[in-house]
Amino acid sequence: MEIGILYSSEKSTVEKIAHGLKRGLEEQGQKVFIFSDISSSFAGLARCRHIFIGSFITSIFKAKTPQKLRDALSRAPGIGGKRSIAFVAGSGPGARKALVALMSDMEKQGCFIIDQRAFGSEKEAYEFGRNVTLKES
DSSP states (O other): OEEEEEEOSSOHHHHHHHHHHHHHHHHTTOEEEEEETTOSOOTTGGGOSEEEEEEEOOOSSSOOOOHHHHHHHHHSTTOTTOEEEEEEEOOSHHHHHHHHHHHHHHHHTTOEEEEEEEESSHHHHHHHHHHOOOOOO
C-alpha cells in the first residue's frame, strides 16, 4: 500500500516525528512518500490510500495550523476523500487544540479523517507506524 506523509517544516521536531513514522510504516512493508510543506512537488501523493498530516502546537490558547502547511494542503493534488490521520508534535494541553485546528483545515480540503495522534517523540511515532493497521479500502 502507498502512504503519504505531509508535515510542517517550521519545527525540526515535526520532521523527526514524520521520519520516525515513515520508518515504522516501511517496516510493515508500506511504500511511503514524505513531503514537507515547502516541497515544490507532491509527486505520488495523489495515489496514496492514506495520508498522514503533521503539525505542531502553535499556542496553548489559540491553536492554528501554520500558514505554510495550510498552503501546502491547498496545493497538494488528490487529497480530497483520502483516509487521513492528523498528528502533532508534542503533548499537553495545547495538543488537542492543535489537532482540532489541523483536522478542520484537513476537512476543508476534503480529507476523510480516521484518526488523530499527539506524538511526544520520534520513537513514539516510529512505534505507532510499526504497529498501526490501515485498511486497504
